[in-house]
Amino acid sequence: WQPINRRSCATHTAHPSSFRSTERDLLATYCCRRSRKMCGILAVLGCADDTQGKRVRVLELSRRLKHRGPDWSGMHQVGDCYLSHQRLAIIDPASGDQPLYNEDKSIVVTVNGEIYNHEQLRAQLSSHTFRTGSDCEVIAHLYEEHGENFIDMLDGVFSFVLLDTRDNSFIAARDAIGVTPLYIGWGIDGSVWISSEVKGLNDDCEHFEIFPPGHLYSSKQGGFKRWYNPPWFSEVIPSVPYDPLALRKAFEKAVIKRLMTDVPFGVLLSGGLDSSLVAAVTVRHLAGTKAAKRWGTKLHSFCVGLEVWN
Numbered sequence: 001w002q003p004i005n006r007r008s009c010a011t012h013t014a015h016p017s018s019f020r021s022t023e024r025d026l027l028a029t030y031c032c033r034r035s036r037k038m039c040g041i042l043a044v045l046g047c048a049d050d051t052q053g054k055r056v057r058v059l060e061l062s063r064r065l066k067h068r069g070p071d072w073s074g075m076h077q078v079g080d081c082y083l084s085h086q087r088l089a090i091i092d093p094a095s096g097d098q099p100l101y102n103e104d105k106s107i108v109v110t111v112n113g114e115i116y117n118h119e120q121l122r123a124q125l126s127s128h129t130f131r132t133g134s135d136c137e138v139i140a141h142l143y144e145e146h147g148e149n150f151i152d153m154l155d156g157v158f159s160f161v162l163l164d165t166r167d168n169s170f171i172a173a174r175d176a177i178g179v180t181p182l183y184i185g186w187g188i189d190g191s192v193w194i195s196s197e198v199k200g201l202n203d204d205c206e207h208f209e210i211f212p213p214g215h216l217y218s219s220k221q222g223g224f225k226r227w228y229n230p231p232w233f234s235e236v237i238p239s240v241p242y243d244p245l246a247l248r249k250a251f252e253k254a255v256i257k258r259l260m261t262d263v264p265f266g267v268l269l270s271g272g273l274d275s276s277l278v279a280a281v282t283v284r285h286l287a288g289t290k291a292a293k294r295w296g297t298k299l300h301s302f303c304v305g306l307e308v309w310n
């Protein structure tokens with residue numbers, strides 16, 4: 001594992017395209033400067049090339065994702081497998097740098113995401129020793145404990161690549177509805193490339209495509225498997241009747257869990273209904289959160305205006 005560089009958090013300017021959907025507004029809630037700018041991951045697996053030249057190339061490609069994570073750049077290489085990470089620190093900024101590992105470092109993982117139930121999952125993994133306070137470290141330990149079938153235990157938004165160095169196998173997965181971006185490609189040498197953005201792999205792959213949301217890619221199984229299978233998924237007509245109170249409760253729950261942060265945060269207001277509702281729910285619930293103990297109960301809000309030229 002090797003740090004490439006480290007610098008303190010930079011201030012970002014909010015971009016209007018951050019305001020389109022409810023999900024984006026929700027993400028914007030926990031840290032407006034972080035909206036749509038979560039970490040960047042790039043993994044190159046089984047490229048039959050462990051030379052310094054290949055390492056330099058992967059680092060170069062990973063740097064194309066630097067705008068996604070200004071706080072840290074990391075890379076772990078095992079033979080001809082490379083896992084790199086550009087970090088935007090949200091949980092445990094001091095020691096949650098990636099890639100992350102299990103106890104004996106036989107399992108390596110690079111993650112873009114937030115795992116909202118990481119504390120509950122840690123409690124279930126009492127025989128495991130954690131190296132960091134990162135919400136994403138549970139992924140390495142869950143794999144160690146349960147093998148490939150743990151993805152539906154995660155409550156969060158995520159894309160990750162996990163390398164099991166014991167047998168050189170790997171898995172990659174993307175969250176239920178694809179909040180975090182992910183692409184997969186194949187090189188002519190038989191290598192598999194996985195990246196948060198197309199620019200991380202398009203120049204080096206013979207073929208590439210969108211990594212489907214709610215799916216797991218397993219090198220052992222040799223393909224994709226849908227991991228997100230809620231009972232309603234195949235329903236053509238929803239069987240649950242419209243219930244505004246249930247909707248309100250679900251919306252509030254969704255906002256509250258996204259207040260998980262170790263860094264200052266604010267709300268990006270679009271002027272529309274979605275972000276106003278997110279702000280209203282946040283104001284009501286902020287006082288009871290860990291974030292408030294650290295950053296205070298005053299909610300900061302931001303909006304974007306365009307100067308009109310006559």
Ligand SMILES: NC(=O)C[C@H](N)C(=O)O
Pocket residue numbers: 038039087088089090091092096111112113114115134135136
């Ligand atoms: N931001 C991320 O995507 C990774 C992790 N949740 C962190 O706080 O570092």
